[in-house]
Amino acid sequence: MSTGNISLDILLDELKDSILAGNSPDESVRAIKKRFPSVADKEAKDIYALVAGAIKIVPKENVSLVLTAPAGFSLKAKTTKNTVESLLEGATKSILITGYSLSDYFKDMVDLIINKSQKGVFVKFYVNHIENQGTFDKLCRYKGRFLKIYNYPKAEDAMAALHAKVISVDGEKTLITSANLSYHGQQGNIEMGTVIDSKVMAKQVDDVFTQLVFKKVFVEV
Amino acid sequence: MSTGNISLDILLDELKDSILAGNSPDESVRAIKKRFPSVADKEAKDIYALVAGAIKIVPKENVSLVLTAPAGFSLKAKTTKNTVESLLEGATKSILITGYSLSDYFKDMVDLIINKSQKGVFVKFYVNHIENQGTFDKLCRYKGRFLKIYNYPKAEDAMAALHAKVISVDGEKTLITSANLSYHGQQGNIEMGTVIDSKVMAKQVDDVFTQLVFKKVFVEV
Numbered sequence: 001m002s003t004g005n006i007s008l009d010i011l012l013d014e015l016k017d018s019i020l021a022g023n024s025p026d027e028s029v030r031a032i033k034k035r036f037p038s039v040a041d042k043e044a045k046d047i048y049a050l051v052a053g054a055i056k057i058v059p060k061e062n063v064s065l066v067l068t069a070p071a072g073f074s075l076k077a078k079t080t081k082n083t084v085e086s087l088l089e090g091a092t093k094s095i096l097i098t099g100y101s102l103s104d105y106f107k108d109m110v111d112l113i114i115n116k117s118q119k120g121v122f123v124k125f126y127v128n129h130i131e132n133q134g135t136f137d138k139l140c141r142y143k144g145r146f147l148k149i150y151n152y153p154k155a156e157d158a159m160a161a162l163h164a165k166v167i168s169v170d171g172e173k174t175l176i177t178s179a180n181l182s183y184h185g186q187q188g189n190i191e192m193g194t195v196i197d198s199k200v201m202a203k204q205v206d207d208v209f210t211q212l213v214f215k216k217v218f219v220e221v
Numbered sequence: 222m223s224t225g226n227i228s229l230d231i232l233l234d235e236l237k238d239s240i241l242a243g244n245s246p247d248e249s250v251r252a253i254k255k256r257f258p259s260v261a262d263k264e265a266k267d268i269y270a271l272v273a274g275a276i277k278i279v280p281k282e283n284v285s286l287v288l289t290a291p292a293g294f295s296l297k298a299k300t301t302k303n304t305v306e307s308l309l310e311g312a313t314k315s316i317l318i319t320g321y322s323l324s325d326y327f328k329d330m331v332d333l334i335i336n337k338s339q340k341g342v343f344v345k346f347y348v349n350h351i352e353n354q355g356t357f358d359k360l361c362r363y364k365g366r367f368l369k370i371y372n373y374p375k376a377e378d379a380m381a382a383l384h385a386k387v388i389s390v391d392g393e394k395t396l397i398t399s400a401n402l403s404y405h406g407q408q409g410n411i412e413m414g415t416v417i418d419s420k421v422m423a424k425q426v427d428d429v430f431t432q433l434v435f436k437k438v439f440v441e442v
Binding site: 002003004005008009011012015016035036038039040043046047049050051052053054055057062063065067068069070073075076077100152157159160161162163164165166176177178179184185188189190191192193194196198201204205207208211212215217 | 224267271276284286291373384386409412415417419
C-alpha cells in the first residue's frame with residue numbers, strides 16, 4: 001500500500017481507516033487540505049471521493065462456487081464436470097489430484113492426465129487405499145518421473161480415509177469439493193465445492209500433502 | 222466504485238486501468254491536472270500516488286483452508302472440527318446446514334442447533350435420505366417455525382445423493398468441505414474444505430438450496 005512517501009502514507013492510512021469505518025468525510029477532507037494547501041474546498045472533497053472510490057474497487061473475486069446439480073437445473077455457478085475438465089486440460093506445469101473414489105467414468109480424464117505427464121506436466125496423484133481401486137492400474141503403469149502416485153494405506157483405524165477431493169493446477173487454481181471422480185460426483189449427485197484462484201492457497205494445499213508424505217501418512221507407489 | 226460524480230468516475234476509471242496495467246504515471250498525472258487545474262505538478266503526482274496506493278490496498282483474505290488431518294499434524298490451517306463448532310456457536314441469525322451422513326458423534330452439535338433455533342436463529346437443515354438416518358429423529362421432534370428440515374428423497378437413480386457438505390451462517394460465512402458430520406469427517410480422515418467470508422457466496426449457496434426446494438428436489442419434512 002506504500003505510496004513511496006511517508007507523509008502520503010500517513011494520509012492514506014488515515015483516509016482508509018475513516019472510509020472503511022464509514023465515518024463522515026469532514027475530517028478526511030481537512031487532512032487532505034492540510035497535505036495539499038493549494039487545493040480549494042471543493043477540490044479537496046473531490047480528492048476524497050477519488051480515494052474513497054479507489055479503496056472500494058472490489059478486486060476480481062478469487063473464489064467461485066462449483067456445483068453438481070440435477071440436469072436442467074441452471075444456476076450462475078460453474079459445474080463440477082466443466083471445472084474438473086478445464087483445470088486438467090489447462091494444466092501446463094503441474095497437477096495435484098486426489099482420488100478417494102475413481103470410477104471408470106473418469107477414464108478419459110485418466111488418459112488426459114497420463115498424456116499431460118508425458119508432455120512434462122508434473123503430476124502428483126494421491127490415492128485412497130489403492131489396493132482396493134483397480135481403476136488405478138492403468139495410471140500405475142505410467143508412473144515415472146513426471147507422474148508420482150502416493151497411496152494412503154489402510155491403518156489401524158480401518159475406516160480412516162483420504163476423503164479430501166482436490167485438484168490443484170499450476171500452483172494457481174485449486175478446486176476443493178465434495179465431489180468424487182465418478183459419475184455421481186460429477187453429474188448425478190448434489191455436490192458443492194469452490195475453485196480458488198490463489199497462489200497462496202495452491203501452495204498451502206501442496207504443502208499439506210508434501211508434509212503428509214514426509215510424515216509417511218502417504219507412501220509413494 | 223462510483224464517486225457520485227461522473228467526471229470523477231471517468232477519471233478514477235482511467236487511473237485504475239492505467240495503475241493496474243502498470244503503465245507510466247505521466248498520462249494519469251496529466252488527467253489529474255486537467256480535472257484539478259489549481260494543483261501544482263508535484264501535488265498532481267502526489268494525488269496520483271495516493272490513488273494508486275488506495276487501489277492497491279489488499280482486502281482481507283476472504284477464503285481460508287480448512288483441514289481434517291491426523292492428530293499431531295500441525296499446520297497453519299483451521300481444523301474442520303473447530304471451524305464447524307465456531308460457525309454453529311457464533312450463529313446469531315441463520316444456519317444453513319447439510320447432512321449427508323450424520324452420526325451420533327455430532328449429537329452435541331445437534332443439541333446446539335436445536336437450542337439456537339429455540340432462540341430465534343433460523344435453521345434450514347438439508348438431509349440426504351432422512352428415512353435411512355435415525356440420527357435425525359431428535360431434530361425432527363423440534364422442527365417448527367425456526368427449524369426447517371428438507372429431505373432429499375430416494376429417486377429413480379437410487380445412488381444419487383445430497384453429497385454436498387455445507388454450513389453457512391448468518392448469510393456471511395460458508396464452509397464447503399468434503400467432511401461429513403461424523404467422527405471420521407471431523408477427526409479421523411484426511412478432509413479438505415474452504416471457509417469463505419463473503420455475503421455474495423453465502424447468498425449464492427442459499428439460492429441454490431432454495432431453488433432445489435422450489436423445484437421439488439428437496440421436500441420439507
